[in-house]
């Protein structure tokens with residue numbers, strides 16, 4: 480299998496969006512106790528801008544502040560963001576209702592290599608809120624199903640209450656041809672009849688072959704470290720393991736310096752990289 484190549488110069492080449500577009504909250508859905516999904520639309524009822532899977536945008540809650548989020552889904556006339564309440568701006572965001580006004584600027588960064596994945600099997604590995612950036616690619620592959628091979632999702636959370644997009648995972652995606660969802664929790668829980676297992680040993684247990692398969696991995700530091708070590712141990716090439724560092728993006732436009740690792744700026748050169756690329760950048764995997 481030829482190694483995956485990711486485009487890194489896209490954000491450095493084009494014009495960078497600096498001005499927020501006035502938008503409205505189209506809908507809000509409660510995913511877990513501290514995670515909500517927001518559908519955002521321009522005030523004239525259109526999609527604010529076109530976005531590729533893996534790209535991010537800056538969502539502003541007027542007048543409290545702004546935060547960078549990945550686009551977790553999109554439709555013809557909306558962009559969707561899945562947001563965990565972790566601080567001041569996200570708390571204000573969680574208080575919004577349909578019809579409220581927000582600002583939105585973007586898109587930022589590079590994207591998952593949808594062309595390069597054609598004809599390949601794709602294994603998604605995520606934990607907790609880490610499924611949000613993966614979902615934009617997963618739904619893209621489902622929308623272009625004939626271009627891609629088997630799709631597996633290995634997804635975990637501490638408890639069932641930490642799992643987002645549960646309806647998709649349990650009711651929608653497993654019904655689709657050659658889509659396989661493998662879900663586990665870490666802590667035994669009354670009423671849970673599925674796997675109780677950390678993500679890395681769960682991957683080992685599933686014994687998915689590395690032949691013609693690319694992995695897309697996103698999760699917290701512990702999941703990211705244990706799973707990438709497990710995947711390499713199982714024989715996956717580092718060139719075939721893709722991740723996104725979108726959580727490190729702050730201003731998104733190369734100005735604040737908070738995302739740089741060595742000579743790279745995650746916002747301008749990423750956030751999507753292969754593990755092989757990150758291994759060549761000292762400090763990128765910490």
Ligand code: FES
Nearest residue numbers: 729730731736746
């Ligand atoms: S996010 Fe500010 S410089 Fe990259």
